[in-house]
Amino acid sequence: MKNILNVYIKRPLLYDLLLCVLLILVINAFKPTDILVTQENATSAFSDIISTSVSLAGFILAALTIIVTFKDNISHKEKYSEGQNKGEEPSGLELLFNSKHYKRIVGVFSWAAFIFIMLFLVFSILKLLISKIPACAYLEIVIAGIVLIFTSIFRSLLILYNVIKLQIAK
Numbered sequence: 001m002k003n004i005l006n007v008y009i010k011r012p013l014l015y016d017l018l019l020c021v022l023l024i025l026v027i028n029a030f031k032p033t034d035i036l037v038t039q040e041n042a043t044s045a046f047s048d049i050i051s052t053s054v055s056l057a058g059f060i061l062a063a064l065t066i067i068v069t070f071k072d073n074i075s076h077k078e079k080y081s082e083g084q085n086k087g088e089e090p091s092g093l094e095l096l097f098n099s100k101h102y103k104r105i106v107g108v109f110s111w112a113a114f115i116f117i118m119l120f121l122v123f124s125i126l127k128l129l130i131s132k133i134p135a136c137a138y139l140e141i142v143i144a145g146i147v148l149i150f151t152s153i154f155r156s157l158l159i160l161y162n163v164i165k166l167q168i169a170k
Contacts, residue, residue, distance in 0.1 A: 009108055017148075020147045023147055024140045024143055024144065035139070037139045045142045049142070050127065
């Protein structure tokens with residue numbers, strides 16, 4: 001499971017887009033003919049995706065700020081207490097922030113913020129141009145937006161909970 005997660009985190013947008021395509025293909029294969037998404041419903045869904053992506057971008061930026069602040073505090077603590085606590089074992093967070101995984105954690109949050117900002121931009125433009133989009137594409141566009149939001153927040157929360165577990169384990 002860890003190997004799958006490591007591969008996924010290395011190229012999150014690629015795998016998120018592949019999941020979107022796969023889900024859309026499955027839905028199109030089993031799509032009942034009585035599902036009709038109107039322009040009004042699509043506009044409402046686009047608005048929801050826009051507001052959700054902006055809110056989640058703020059959450060991700062706040063979490064990223066907290067993680068960077070933790071690292072700065074630990075770096076400052078190490079400089080301040082150098083030589084005073086030579087026999088102490090470093091905490092899990094200290095090990096994490098000084099490891100190669102710190103860059104990957106920051107990358108996960110940065111990618112999530114980038115994805116949310118792009119969703120905001122793309123869906124804002126789509127909302128303006130909704131009269132030019134074929135009605136048959138409304139459902140697929142909304143599904144893609146929902147999947148990208150879900151996978152980005154899931155990935156970020158997974159990393160955040162792992163960091164918190166390290167802090168609690170101390």
